Structure formats: C-alpha cells, structure tokens
C-alpha cells in the first residue's frame with residue numbers, strides 16, 4: 001500500500017515497459033508499479049548507499065530482484081545509455097524543486113517525466129516553461145495536514161510563458177492547496193516586512209505569486 005502522496009505520483013505514471021525512479025529511497029513506488037503491472041521493469045536509483053540497501057531488502061522481500069534493478073547515481077549521471085534510452089518514464093519525487101531542476105539539466109530526455117517537488121514549485125514551473133517542457137497534467141493531494149503537488153510533463157522543445165497552474169486538476173485538493181499556499185506566502189511576506197534588511201527580490205517574487213494565487217481563487221468563486 002502506498003501513502004496518499006505516493007499514490008498521487010503512481011496514478012500519474014503512464015503504462016510502461018521500463019520506469020526509472022530517481023531518488024527512490026525505499027523503492028516503494030517501483031515495487032508497487034511492478035506488482036500492479038504498470039511497468040514490466042524498473043530501475044530505482046539513489047544518491048546514497050543507505051537508501052539503496054533498504055531498497056535491496058524491500059525488493060528481495062517482494063521477490064522482484066529480476067524485475068527491479070538498483071543503482072547508485074547522482075540524478076541521471078550513472079544510468080547506462082541503453083537503460084536511459086529504453087526508459088518510458090522517469091520519476092523524480094520527494095525532492096526540492098531546485099534539485100529536480102539540477103537533475104533535468106544534467107542530461108536531456110524527451111521521455112515522460114513525473115515530478116513531485118516538495119518546494120520551489122513555481123521556480124520549477126518557470127524552468128520547465130523556459131526549457132521547452134509541456135506540462136500535461138498537475139495534481140494535488142492532502143496527506144494529514146500536508147499538501148503536495150505532482151506534474152507529468154514531456155519535452156517538446158517549445159519555450160512557453162510560465163503558467164503556474166498549467167494542466168491543473170482544479171478539484172477540492174487544488175482549492176485547499178491554494179488556501180495553504182496563500183497562507184504560506186502571507187506569512188513569508190509578513191516576515192520580510194519585519195526584517196531589518198528585507199530581501200526585496202524575494203518580496204517581489206512572493207507578491208507576484210500571491211497575485212497569481214488570488215486570481216485563481218477569484219476564478220473559483
């Protein structure tokens with residue numbers, strides 16, 4: 001069983017022959033995807049040895065060692081070319097938006113990308129729009145008191161103007177995400193207003209984001 005966040009990510013993954021989960025940690029997603037028949041094979045990578053050892057135990061406990069390969073790799077770096085080229089979908093989840101951007105910048109791919117940034121989501125959307133990725137769908141979920149969002153996109157080389165909510169499924173989770181984001185920005189702006197030497201660039205970015213969120217909220221009502 002996956003938790004709500006991993007389930008949201010899982011639902012975005014298209015039917016595949018081979019998926020590659022970058023930063024797989026426990027490998028739960030790849031194990032579930034193979035067991036459910038969403039993919040025949042999976043490559044699960046991680047930067048660190050500890051998570052890979054945990055993954056190896058989980059893969060072995062599920063008797064999936066012949067279907068799931070584990071690899072220590074910083075982003076796409078150590079993935080052999082034949083596996084990279086045969087991958088249908090890369091998943092990069094549970095990391096900061098900047099880390100995800102750094103991984104995408106490391107090696108070009110035009111395969112499906114399922115991305116689940118934990119922060120800097122607007123900045124990641126800016127990067128994706130500028131670097132020619134088409135966001136096909138963006139979903140939201142709530143798990144306990146935390147909100148998460150995930151994106152499925154694909155490179156087509158066309159530069160776009162950033163659209164924070166491109167492809168967004170505007171459901172009840174979306175509304176709650178908007179509310180939570182507005183509160184977060186409000187608190188951050190208040191903090192900046194109290195600072196002795198306020199970060200004016202950050203203030204500008206937050207105010208811009210606040211306008212986008214308020215427009216979305218107005219569209220809702």
Ligand SMILES: C[S@@+](CC[C@H](N)C(=O)[O-])C[C@H]1O[C@@H](n2cnc3c(N)ncnc32)[C@H](O)[C@@H]1O
Nearest residue numbers: 022023024025046047048051073074075093094
């Ligand atoms: C918070 S866990 C998320 C695990 C899983 N993807 C999920 O969403 O539940 C982040 C994992 O990404 C790994 N990681 C961080 N930066 C990485 C990178 N550049 N390349 C590969 N793995 C990375 C960390 O070692 C950690 O195991």
